[in-house]
Amino acid sequence: MSILQTESLTLSYGKKPVIQDLDLSIPKGEITVLIGSNGCGKSTLLRSMARLMAPETGAILLNGKNIAKRSTKEVAKELAILPQGPVAPEGLTVLQLVKQGRYPYQSWLKQWSAKDEEAVTRALKATNMLEFAERNVDSLSGGQRQRAWIAMTLAQGTETILLDEPTTYLDMTHQIEILDLLFELNSREKRTIVMVLHDLNLACRYAHHLVAIQNHSVAAQGCPEDIMNEKLVSDVFHMPCKIIEDPLFGTPMCIPYGKGRIAKNGLPTAQYA
Amino acid sequence: MSKYITARSKRYSYLIEKKAMLTILILLLVTLAIMSVSIGIGELYITPLEVIQSLTGMGNGINDVVIQEFRLPRILIAVIAGASLSLAGAILQGVIRNPLASPDMLGITSGAGFAAVTFITVFSNQSNNLTVSIGYLPVAAVTGAFIMGTVVYLLAWKRGISPVRLILIGVGLMAAAQALTTLMIVLGPIYAAPQATIWLTGSVYATNWKDVYSLLPWFLVLAPLLFTLTRKLNVQELGDDVAASLGHSVNKNRFILLLISTALAGSAVAFTGAIGFVGLIGPHIARRLVGSSFGALLPVSGFLGAIIVLLADLAGRTLFSPLEVPAGVFTAAIGAPYFIYLLSKNHG
Numbered sequence: 243m244s245i246l247q248t249e250s251l252t253l254s255y256g257k258k259p260v261i262q263d264l265d266l267s268i269p270k271g272e273i274t275v276l277i278g279s280n281g282c283g284k285s286t287l288l289r290s291m292a293r294l295m296a297p298e299t300g301a302i303l304l305n306g307k308n309i310a311k312r313s314t315k316e317v318a319k320e321l322a323i324l325p326q327g328p329v330a331p332e333g334l335t336v337l338q339l340v341k342q343g344r345y346p347y348q349s350w351l352k353q354w355s356a357k358d359e360e361a362v363t364r365a366l367k368a369t370n371m372l373e374f375a376e377r378n379v380d381s382l383s384g385g386q387r388q389r390a391w392i393a394m395t396l397a398q399g400t401e402t403i404l405l406d407e408p409t410t411y412l413d414m415t416h417q418i419e420i421l422d423l424l425f426e427l428n429s430r431e432k433r434t435i436v437m438v439l440h441d442l443n444l445a446c447r448y449a450h451h452l453v454a455i456q457n458h459s460v461a462a463q464g465c466p467e468d469i470m471n472e473k474l475v476s477d478v479f480h481m482p483c484k485i486i487e488d489p490l491f492g493t494p495m496c497i498p499y500g501k502g503r504i505a506k507n508g509l510p511t512a513q514y515a
Numbered sequence: 516m517s518k519y520i521t522a523r524s525k526r527y528s529y530l531i532e533k534k535a536m537l538t539i540l541i542l543l544l545v546t547l548a549i550m551s552v553s554i555g556i557g558e559l560y561i562t563p564l565e566v567i568q569s570l571t572g573m574g575n576g577i578n579d580v581v582i583q584e585f586r587l588p589r590i591l592i593a594v595i596a597g598a599s600l601s602l603a604g605a606i607l608q609g610v611i612r613n614p615l616a617s618p619d620m621l622g623i624t625s626g627a628g629f630a631a632v633t634f635i636t637v638f639s640n641q642s643n644n645l646t647v648s649i650g651y652l653p654v655a656a657v658t659g660a661f662i663m664g665t666v667v668y669l670l671a672w673k674r675g676i677s678p679v680r681l682i683l684i685g686v687g688l689m690a691a692a693q694a695l696t697t698l699m700i701v702l703g704p705i706y707a708a709p710q711a712t713i714w715l716t717g718s719v720y721a722t723n724w725k726d727v728y729s730l731l732p733w734f735l736v737l738a739p740l741l742f743t744l745t746r747k748l749n750v751q752e753l754g755d756d757v758a759a760s761l762g763h764s765v766n767k768n769r770f771i772l773l774l775i776s777t778a779l780a781g782s783a784v785a786f787t788g789a790i791g792f793v794g795l796i797g798p799h800i801a802r803r804l805v806g807s808s809f810g811a812l813l814p815v816s817g818f819l820g821a822i823i824v825l826l827a828d829l830a831g832r833t834l835f836s837p838l839e840v841p842a843g844v845f846t847a848a849i850g851a852p853y854f855i856y857l858l859s860k861n862h863g
Contacts, residue, residue: 294756318762325756331612333806338749341530345750346762350743354521354530376518378806398761 245270245402245434246291246321251300253283253290260286262458263300268402268451271432273425275445278455279479284438285326285406287455291436292323292404304402318346322395323404326438327411330379336390337375340365343397365396369423385416392423403427405437409444417441421448446470446493454478470494535811538804542818549822550594553829554586592722593828593842594821595734596783597793601820602741603780604794605801605813609752610772611678614802615857617795618780621685625692626663627656627781628789632696632711636703639710652714653729653785660781663688668773675755675766717790717843719828726786733782737775738817745809748772752807790827790843792850793820799857823849 244267253261260283268274268291276284289295291302293309302309309317322343330339343365344358366372369389374382379390388408395403408424409417425448427433439445445452446466453463456478462469471494475483481498488495520531548563551570555561561569561578568574569582600618607616618624634655638646667688671681700711713720747768750758755765780794797820798812805811827845834840 289756292760294759313762314759314764315762318760323756323760325754325760328754328757331609331752331807332614333802334752334808335806338806338808339753342750342753342757342761345746348746350746351527353746354523354528356523356528358528359521359530 243270244268245305246436247303247306248287248291249301249303251287251290251302252298253286253295254298255286259298259458261290261455264459266453266460266463268434268436270434271428272434272450273428273448274434274436274451274453275449276436276438276453276455277440277442277445277478278461282455282478283458284455288323288404288406288436288438289325292321293317294323294325315346318398318400320400321402321404322398322400324391324395324406324408326406328391330387330390332380334379335375336366336371336377336379336382336393337362339379339390340371340375340393340397343394343399346398361397361399365393368396368427369393383416384412385419388412388416388420389423392420396427400433402434402436405435407438407440409439409441417444424448442470442475442496443488443493446495447488447491466494470496529810532805532808532811535805535808535815539811539814539818542815542822546594546818546821546825549825549829550590553593553825554582554590556829556833557581557586588724588727589719589722589828590825591727592730592786593719593824595727595730596719596787596790597797597820597822597824598738598817599734599779599783599820600790600793601797601801601816601823602738602813603776603783604820605798605809605816606741606748606772606776606779607794608798608802609748609809610769610776611682612752612754613678613682614799615795615854616682617792618776618784619789619791619794620682620689622663622667622689622692623660623777623780624784624789624791625689625696627660627784628715629692629696629699630659630662631656631714631785631788632699632703635711635714636699636707639704639707641704641706650725653726653782656785657781660777660784663692664773664777664781668770676769713841714788715843716841717784717788717846718831718839718841719787719824720839720841722786730782730786733778737779737782741775741779741813744768744772744775745813748809748813752809787824788841788843790824790846792846792854793823795857796846796850796853797823799853 246268248264248266251261251264252259276288278284286295290297304321340362344361366375369392371389371393374386379387408420421444424435428435449466452466452469454461454474461478462474470485472483472485475481475496483496483498486495486497518533520533522529522531551563551566554566555563559581565574565578569578604617607621608614631652634652640646667685670684700708750761750763751768759765798816800819801812801815805815823846824842827842830845831840831842
């Protein structure tokens with residue numbers, strides 16, 4: 243079943259089309275990952291699905307209803323997006339940031355209801371940020387900062403969460419930490435998660451549903467094990483590679499060719515492929 | 516002990532930070548203290564105690580006249596204008612998401628300045644008297660501020676407003692307005708130049724109750740309105756995308772907030788002249804004191820703005836006595852180095 247759909251969607255910057263006539267369905271309660279080369283329009287597509295960019299033609303349906311025709315505040319109660327590399331104002335504490343996630347539920351007289359408090363506390367706990375609640379966001383490490391922002395999106399209490407490259411600029415430990423957090427949210431609370439990732443191997447490991455964007459449209463979509471192959475990577479990223487099975491998870495793993503040093507038991511053909 | 520007080524009933528609910536409440540209370544007391552000291556200082560020295568006696572209707576005749584006819588309106592203008600300018604700056608820094616933004620920077624002050632100088636130049640006669648009532652000068656200045664604000668906004672519009680474009684166009688038009696102002700002074704009659712220059716520096720000299728009654732309504736309407744919008748300022752400051760994602764109508768609210776900011780800054784400089792840098796320093800120190808949540812940031816900015824102009828006026832009246840130096844000289848003397856410090860810190 244699909245929670246978020248695009249209907250013959252065309253997106254463009256000025257006259258340059260980015261996405262053309264796309265029909266895409268995001269499965270409910272699963273993790274969907276968008277992949278594609280730089281500038282292929284995957285971030286643009288994600289932004290448009292969260293009404294941050296208006297379609298040229300076509301529509302976005304959230305739970306079957308056109309997102310553009312609904313009040314933006316009502317949409318904010320069903321769908322949240324964490325844009326790429328958000329910056330918190332100087333001197334803002336984690337608690338103050340996460341509190342803002344309650345914006346769609348508040349009015350100028352009601353800014354801290356019992357429900358707000360409960361949702362904020364739960365979001366802080368889920369992201370392990372409770373102990374940092376009084377710290378300034380700008381004093382945190384990259385991973386903690388990203389967790390604080392994710393806590394804000396969680397406090398919004400939406401069924402669907404979109405994230406644009408949530409692991410960019412993070413070291414490997416923190417990348418796994420963030421992805422594990424999202425995986426847990428999905429498996430525990432059945433929240434639908436849609437995100438853009440650059441790392442193909444992590445994308446294949448965490449995604450139930452993989453969507454490869456290329457040439458203004460979808461090149462392939464489905465379970466990573468079913469669609470990930472050498473031809474797809476070569477088509478989408480213009481890069482020759484070898485796909486093997488991840489020795490730990492059994493998910494597809496992509497080993498790129500190219501130049502490089504060859505160790506004792508490596509294949510001498512690698513660098514010429 | 517918790518750092519917060521939760522105020523909650525059926526109709527309202529707020530989370531109040533104790534430290535912020537305390538800061539606001541202290542600044543209120545400091546403002547009142549400086550006001551009563553400043554009212555007492557002048558050719559006739561009146562002790563703070565006598566000032567309070569006079570204000571509560573227990574003073575003597577001479578003190579009452581000096582205080583209530585001459586000094587009180589001047590002090591009140593300093594407080595209201597200072598608070599307005601600082602609030603205007605706090606809004607802009609939030610909306611533009613840049614600590615260097617201020618009403619000066621967006622051309623609002625220079626728009627008012629150009630209008631005021633044009634007014635002074637056009638309506639002065641040979642004996643350096645205005646041919647129309649001085650009461651129209653604030654009207655001209657406010658109009659100038661609004662025209663400038665509108666032009667900056669329209670030029671910055673391109674499928675929505677980007678903060679960067681807003682500030683670049685603001686700075687550009689500010690320079691243009693200042694050049695035109697200088698041209699106006701140079702081309703205009705020589706006798707109008709000193710008055711124009713004093714206006715451009717900014718001073719609360721010779722303000723009267725009529726000025727207070729004209730300026731006060733602006734503040735009494737705009738400041739409470741602004742406090743109902745703190746939530747929107749907070750969310751706006753997270754950036755357009757995050758704000759929109761939270762269901763905030765970015766362009767609509769940014770327009771309203773810029774309008775309030777222009778009205779606050781425009782009305783203030785209409786009565787004091789172009790006192791500079793208050794809208795930059797006030798909110799910046801406020802952020803240092805209470806962080807960046809606007810519920811606390813706005814009142815603290817307001818009080819700090821009032822204190823800065825009060826002190827600048829006090830310094831102007833006392834340091835070079837019997838000569839009176841316009842308050843704007845002192846705000847600029849502190850403000851310009853402060854601006855350079857901020858600039859270097861932001862690029863460091």
